[in-house]
Amino acid sequence: MKAQRWMMKYVVLLWISNVMNLCGGFLREDFGNVLRQDVKSVSPTDSDVDEVIKYAQQYTRKRYPWSIPNEKIDPEITNLNKKLLIYSHDNRAPLYYDDEVTDRSGAMYGITRFITLGKIYDFSLTWKENMIKFCHSFTLSVSQKDQINIYVHTFYLRSLNNSNPNSGLEHYLFPKVGSSYFKYFANSEHSGQYSFSQEFSHLKMPEEKFQETFSKTSGAGPEVLEEKTISVGKDGSFKHLKVMSYNIWHMSSKSTRVGGYTERMARLKQAILKADADVIALQEVRYEEVKGENLGPCQIHMLSEWLPQYQYVFQPAQMQLNTPYEGRTEEGVAIMSKYPILSHDSLMLFINRSNSADTHQRVLLQADIFVPSVGMVHIFNTHLSLSHEAREKSVVQIWNRVNQVKGPAIVFGDLNAEPHEPAMQYLRGKAEFPGTERSGLIDVWSKKHPNDKGFTFNTLEKNLTKRIDYIFYRGDDQCCEIEDCYIPDDGGRSYNAASDHLPLMAVLSLKTKTLKPDAEPS
Structure with a gap:
């Protein structure tokens, strides 16, 4: 019986090693007392990935309905990563423990397990509608008990209507602090220099035209917009x-x-x-x-x-x-x-x-x-x-x-x-x-x-x-x-x-x- 238990442990350790190789090879330090295993060949169509992406979309539509376009538009999914979290006492090797299992005949076997902590999913969701690019980034944690929690949620809107394409600037739409709608227009360069327009162009539109253009996109109507515009910063201010x-x-x-x-x-x-x-x-x-x-x-x-x-x-x-x-x-x-x-x-x-x-x-x-x-x-x-x-x-x-x-x-x-x-x-x-x-x-x-x-x-x-x-x-x-x-x-x-x-x-x-x-x- 003792020999059988050790043979079972050996088989299980070989199985663990094979799973690790399939999932991404060796373990890496992630943060204190946690090793991560990057999963290879992750696809948005994987059942677990599809579930967390839908969760993130539902969360966003409930929390920020104005920051995501029409539900009929599917997002582009980028920067998709999945990693398994495994407990470690020293950030070098997994913590293993001995356990026993019983087969159908009632025979007991020794088994070695490591402590898995759940999974982390990183991804970005991007929609394009009416010359606006809606960009949301997420990190979702899924525990061993299948509890989903969002650890990171950041987002911005970017204008695709660049009036000066040769300027090398990217055009972003940003919210006024405390408001519920993106209203201000900003341009940024990678060099760290920034410039800003004085008002978001849709504020110049007739109300009927505004409703036609934006009500389908964000769910935010003119009633949530302030008529004032943001002043442009001057050197020394x-x-x-x-x-x-x-x-x-x-x-x-x-x-x-x-x-x-x-x-x-x-x-x-x-x-x-x-x-x-x-x-x-x-x-x-x-x-x-x-x-x-x-x-x-x-x-x-x-x-x-x-x-x-x-x-x-x-x-x-x-x-x-x-x-x-x-x-x-x-x-x-x-x-x-x-x-x-x-x-x-x-x-x-x-x-x-x-x-x-x-x-x-x-x-x-x-x-x-x-x-x-x-x-x-x-x-x-x-x-x-x-x-x-x-x-x-x-x-x-x-x-x-x-x-x-x-x-x-x-x-x-x-x-x-x-x-x-x-x-x-x-x-x-x-x-x-x-x-x-x-x-x-x-x-x-x-x-x-x-x-x-x-x-x-x-x-x-x-x-x-x-x-x-x-x-x-x-x-x-x-x-x-x-x-x-x-x-x-x-x-x-x-x-x-x-x-x-x-x-x-x-x-x-x-x-x-x-x-x-x-x-x-x-």
């Missing part, structure tokens, strides 16, 4: 951008009774809605299969329900260690924006797994948003390690990444370090590490309030004692002036706190661009 950094304390609650988490989330929701930021950078955002009470296990889904006017990107940093025995639990950071997110990326930061203070993988999330009259603004969000060593190496990685982009760059995060510590001295441009370039970031709080301690942590205690939450901007002529920086505090402490952190807010003035003569609409 500024546009305000209100931003927030907030650690939301994942799914914890000081109250251990049923309903305690839901009550805390109600306070958190009130704090976020009251802030009304244009861009929100969130830390400690979770998917936790066995928690969430009536709000569900996926916090980015909950947040997107609260904030329907925002696009969003959620990037897990680590699959938590309780996953094998309590169910899938992943934590990371998110960026939510009222302005269109045109692209996003992430960077896994340094980790020393032999250091007991450095048990969590950390990530830097980047989202590139388009702000009318300004152009591309690069948003970075992170949550740094409890390890001094990891923080000092991570801040160098962060500055190196920020320094690669052109245009305004803003960095947010719970950095788990106070201003006097070496990592923060480096990031604030006050010190250098051997062999590194000095950071060009400016600490918004200390520049605006040099004599104020700016404590944001810990609201679970009677008194706040630390400043570990930050907003930085790159201090060059491509960015910003500080209009305001403040810490909204509702006074909630202990059981009445919305989170263990207070949010940090800033209002920045970004330089606008001049309208280029060759980009003016005809």
Whole structure:
């Protein structure tokens, strides 16, 4: 019997190896404690792919009916990728465990399994109608229990009616912040220079012509449009951008009774809605299969329900260690924006797994948003390690990444370090590490309030004692002036706190661009 069990294990391991080769060969590190396997030959007609694409379309039609054309038009599906997620303790090999199975005759066999976590699907959907290109990008997570959650949803509309095709410009339609319809017209170059028309051409149309042209496309009628137009930025003028950094304390609650988490989330929701930021950078955002009470296990889904006017990107940093025995639990950071997110990326930061203070993988999330009259603004969000060593190496990685982009760059995060510590001295441009370039970031709080301690942590205690939450901007002529920086505090402490952190807010003035003569609409 023992020999039979080992033979069965050997056969199963060979089967696993063959499946891996068919699916895409070797495993790759995806994020903390997760290996991914890229699936080869993925087709939109695959039953599982077709299901998630239909889910994404239904979600979009319900949430943003004006951003998607007539249902009779099928989208073009591009950038389609599928990957399997497999649990790992060390990001090198899957975690296997022994199990037993019984065949029809009642004989028992030993079997080796690995812990699968579900699948991730990435894809873009594009429609074309009435010289408008509707572009939506998604990342969908499907758990082992077939729960579908949208981790990324970004979109924009692009005009195909280029009045000056030789200009080399791409023409985009973007929404006014807070409105429910794309009304403003912008042109962008890959070089990072931007120009803008003064009004969306359909506002000049007679109402009958407008209804004929657009009512079939977006579901938005003239009643939702404002008659005013957006002014063109001039050199030396500024546009305000209100931003927030907030650690939301994942799914914890000081109250251990049923309903305690839901009550805390109600306070958190009130704090976020009251802030009304244009861009929100969130830390400690979770998917936790066995928690969430009536709000569900996926916090980015909950947040997107609260904030329907925002696009969003959620990037897990680590699959938590309780996953094998309590169910899938992943934590990371998110960026939510009222302005269109045109692209996003992430960077896994340094980790020393032999250091007991450095048990969590950390990530830097980047989202590139388009702000009318300004152009591309690069948003970075992170949550740094409890390890001094990891923080000092991570801040160098962060500055190196920020320094690669052109245009305004803003960095947010719970950095788990106070201003006097070496990592923060480096990031604030006050010190250098051997062999590194000095950071060009400016600490918004200390520049605006040099004599104020700016404590944001810990609201679970009677008194706040630390400043570990930050907003930085790159201090060059491509960015910003500080209009305001403040810490909204509702006074909630202990059981009445919305989170263990207070949010940090800033209002920045970004330089606008001049309208280029060759980009003016005809």
